[in-house]
Amino acid sequence: MTIIKSAELATNDTAVTQDNMAALRSGDIASAAPGERPGLHGGAHSLHRQSPSTVRKLKEAAKTLLPDALFLSLLHHKCIGRYPNLIRPVTFNEKILQRNLHPDPRYIDLTDKLLVREYVARKIGDKHLIPLIAAPDAFTPDVFDALPDAFVMKANHGSSYVELVRNKSETSFEKLKKLADQWLRAEFYYVGRERHYRQIKARVFFEQLLLDQRGQIPADFKLHCFGGRPGRPIIYILVISDRFGNATHGDVYDIDWNHLDIAIGDYKRSAAPAPRPRHLQAVLDVAARLCEDFDYVRVDLYAPDDRVYFGELTFTPGAGVLPFTPDSVDYQWGKLLA
Template sequence: MSARLEHVAYRLVYDAMNLRRLPSLPHWLLPSARLRVRLTYLWRHGRLPNLGNPTRFTELIQRRKLLDRDPRMGLYVNKVTAKAAAARLFGENWIIPTIWTGNSLPENPDWTFPFILKASHGCNQNAVCYDASDYQIARRRASKWADKPYGLWLDEWAYRDIPRGFIVEPFLGNRAALPVDYKIYVFGGVAAFIQVHVDRVKNHRWVLYDRRWNQISKFDEAPVTAPTSLDRMVANAERIASPFDFARVDFYEIDGMPKFGEVTFYPGSGLDRFDPEELDALIGSRWAEALNTRPCQADVPSYQAAAM
């Protein structure tokens, strides 16, 4: 596509977007992944990403969408195989038990309430079920989760070929409060930041800390007490993320015991804004450093070897 036509496409699609929700850009309408990535970034950030020389964290995620085809990522974004990999590395006591997994949800399961139903092939597709009526609602919702590959609409390549299915786990929170979510950003095998998500039921918000637990965002927020298992979380985040120039590894702490959550390679799809905005460049600088020091793809073990 010529630069002139590409510019016209940006304006036409951007002006037509519903700015109240993230648009899904169909591939038949916009067959260029680069164009789709640039448009969704423009919609969220009000500027086009620098894909030739990305410096912001959010820009580097767009670069990963377009260029990073490391097949090992598929092992870790699949919630079923990620738990198995984490159990081998950390031990079974770090793993939230699996009640059930499969690709066709039963109509009337005998699982103990409450539990959480998740799509095993994507993110942000989950439902807490406190009783049978909740489950029936969740079951209807879940049918839509499996309609198409999760990674297709936002060009998150690692998700595209994961078998579509579901996983059920015991619910670790309660109606009033979900567990605090500790999301550890690891660059080149070194943990640098911990994003702490609190009050996820009533007033969901997050605060960023460095690895020494110094608060570096949202200074009007009251400080969050560090989890007692922070050092162990950081150590295991570095272990599981070590093959990659960047990965985010999520944990919970339940009754003083750390529990593995998930691994993601596209946090917020690079479309969430940072507060303050300068954090985008700061976090991006850590990723850029890791990219400059990592071995090339030919020098790292294969996906099959990593999965052994």
Template sequence: MKKYLWQHTKALLSKTSPELYVKNRFKANLGYSPNFKNPKTHNEHMAKRRFSYTEQMTLLSDKIAVRDYVAKKIGDKYLVPLLFEMDSLSETIYNKLPNSFVIKANHGSGFNLLVKNKLDYSFEKLKQITNNWLETKYHLLGMELHYKNIKPRLLVEELLLDEEGKVPKDYKFYCFESKKYLGVYVDRFVDTRVAFFDEKWEPADYPFIFKEVDDPREVKKPENFDEMITVVSKLSQPFDYVRLDLYSVNNRIYFGEFTFTPGGGIDKFKTYEKDLEWGQLWNKN
């Protein structure tokens, strides 16, 4: 009953006072009150997006709709091969699934499952998992309202693995108009750690609280790094800030996703000063 009432309350707040909800959760998580009229820190800018967003942010946050945008912007060669898209998982589609694949819901973050062996997931089990995704009103979890108007659907993509048969590194580009940073996330789903670089592949201080690799210089620079920079430079326009995720498999780049409010807009920096420094990178024009 309490969970139902809280969900009902958040649904009401999303229509009447989303800014108030975001402000209260922001202070509870980060320890200072945000100024949304004149945001100065990175987190203030991002948190404001949770209730003040554009239709384009909604479009590009939809993991199905974004594929057409990316194809037109940089070419479909950067898209992970799509096997199926559907309103819900049917037994007919389940029977057609290959032995390995990735299944996702399109309307939020964290709705994904890497399947290396289909025999590990019966139709009933996979149906239950995906139905739970579809029934979740993701935009209410953190009041990230740019997800609100995305119709929940499922997509199945080819499972990308590196030359060692492992899940590939995740290249997360933090893109400002004047500067770009890159977090390389290694050993994903096992012992995830990050190495942080600038756009010239020079090691940089990772600003957030997260487990880091011991020596970022041991993380090999991908041969197609310059192409990655070109890709994210094109895709990140015209946004003041967006995080863009890419993968590189067999020296081929694949688009991952756009994220406009990473960490729900309340990523914890190591220091307030770094939060403020990143806030100054936003284009004020």
């Protein structure tokens, strides 16, 4: 088990115990859908007689016994196909894994989707913030009754905690409260052991529903910004279209809107590039301002019509287990990240 040795050398986490090894033998670490904890697949024969919910709970409990570095090494192998070098990281994903384990203290407030609004307002002005409807201490019937007919419910402490409501009459307080409580109970840290998430106090909040002139949800611009050098940052733009529909695509462009032959994660490329946004330069300028204090950050923006709105800052995208096609991009981007 050379990977265990390398994981122990790369971190001060607790040593692998017999309980850890038992958890490993019970199944493999596997990737999970966004917002879910990665699961242990397979199981000891003695577990097969248990109910599925009991088996799942036992596997989840077993995973929490694994030291962070070991967990991430196994997850990286599962998702990327090789064990990471945590001592001398080379690839983009390996360097992101190091951020998971040793996050900059600034990541805590800037990853919090509510607290980051103050930073964004100082850097680029509050005109780029999606209007905040409510950020209550508790989600109550009175809060629900005061919401407009259309809104977005989010949680501040993780990824993919998003519920779009186009018509409040088609949902209910009880339905949204159940979902909000589910989010608030989730410890997002366990998804990818991104340690800065442990320090975020979970809250639910409500924003205005952004729509373009056609009444459609705008595309999600995820700008991978590599700074830490004189002049403009190096930026690659991942555009997620129809994110909440049935024809979701993810396309990567350079700053000149060349459609690159790159796929990130599970997103499929479109057959043809989207039209170049008329205000692409405004999008790039906003991203450049928001990334200037960091050697790397992913800046998420929305660009409906001629406007630019802030989404979030992400310092550990994919938790360091983000597949690239071709795989060489992992090494190329690794050279850009100090």
